Every structure is written in structure tokens, then in C-alpha cells.
Amino acid sequence: MTFAEQVPGLTVRYQRRTPQLQRLAEAVGVVLAGRGGARMLRILNVRLSRCTVLSQLMRVPLPPLVTPRVLGVDDFALYGGTYGTLLVDATTRLPLTLWEGRDAEQLGRWLREHPGVEVACRDGSLTYRQGITTGAPEAVQVSDRFHLWQGLSRRVQDVASAHRGCLPAAVPPSVRAIPHRSRRPRRTPGRGGMPEGCSRPSRL
Secondary structure, X not given: OOOOOOOOOOOOOOOOOOXXXXXXXXXXXXXXXXXHHHHHHHHOOOOOOHHHHHHHHHOOOOOOOOOOOEEEEEEEEOOOOOEEEEEEEOOOOXXXXXXXXXXXXXXXXXXXXXXOOOEEEEOOOHHHHHHHHXXXXXXXXXXXXXXXXXXXXXXXXXXXHHOHHHOOOOOOOOOOOOOOOOOOOOEOOOOOOOEHHHHHHHOO
């Protein structure tokens, strides 16, 4: 029980840090997470461990979810060969939600619960195409630049592999025999058997 009067905006009950310091730790934690945030705060003369920075980060309330007009759908890899699904607002590049697995039914359910998606940007997965078709049939499905180049490179590689037998065999380069040359100085006859490399500098 405390008998000190609380000043609104300056102190908070049962806290060891001021609201300004908490907001600073939260802002740094959002950008740099735990270890990097602790290093940055140490430069600002604030001694907090990475666990404390992560604890402050977990207290930050999530912003309200606004259904984007352009939705990005892609998968990501977890440990052990497990994949998950990531939804991103393609306009603001902010992540919206993620879940484990690549399920078309779950993607369609999310789209039905959040109507308003006009453009869905996805990869070449048939699973995501089915989920978008069932959840938002009016949305236009497009592919991003990375997956377009990836699909084009794979197609070119397949065509080149299929027609590899039509190409003439490469002619091996001709190898010319190089005569062996000894690195030892040659002996010049008529000069007392002195090596040629020694006679020239001495003018003998």
C-alpha cells in the first residue's frame, strides 16, 4: 500500500520505470527486438536486459486489423522442414497474420472473415490459388516480380535441358606439346665451360 499521490502521466503504480521510459523501451524493442534493443538502450544510458526489452515488446497491444485492398500471400520455412503461411499488406508492407501450414481451407476462411480484398498477390502454388478462389472469388490473382522471374528461369532451364541433345558436342581444345626446358644455365663451348648465364654479366 502506498500513500504517495500519483501524478498522471509521470508515475504508474507498481512500476519501476516511468511511462516515458517504457514507451522508449517499447519503441526500440519494436524496431530492434531483444538483443539489438538492449544494445541501443545501453547507448542511450538505459540499462535493460534483452529479456526485459522482449517483455516490454510483448506488452505492446496489436494494432487493429484493417483488411487491405492488395493482399500478399506467401509461405515461410520453419525448423524441421515445416512451413507456414504469411499474409502481408502489399501496400504498406506490414504483416497481418501468420499460421502454421499451407492450408487452402484456412486461407479461404480468413478471406471470408475479412472481406474487401481486391487483389491477391501469390506464388504459383495451387493451394493458395484454391484458397483465394473459395474465399475471395472476386479478387484478381496476380504474381509478384520474384515469382515471375523464378517461373521464367525454371521454364528456360527445362527447355534448355530438353533440347540439350540437339546441340553439337563441344570440341575439346587442342593441347600443344610444350618442350621441356631445363632451368639450369647452359654451358657454352669454347669459353671454358662457364655457364652462359654467368658469362654475359661478366663479359667473359
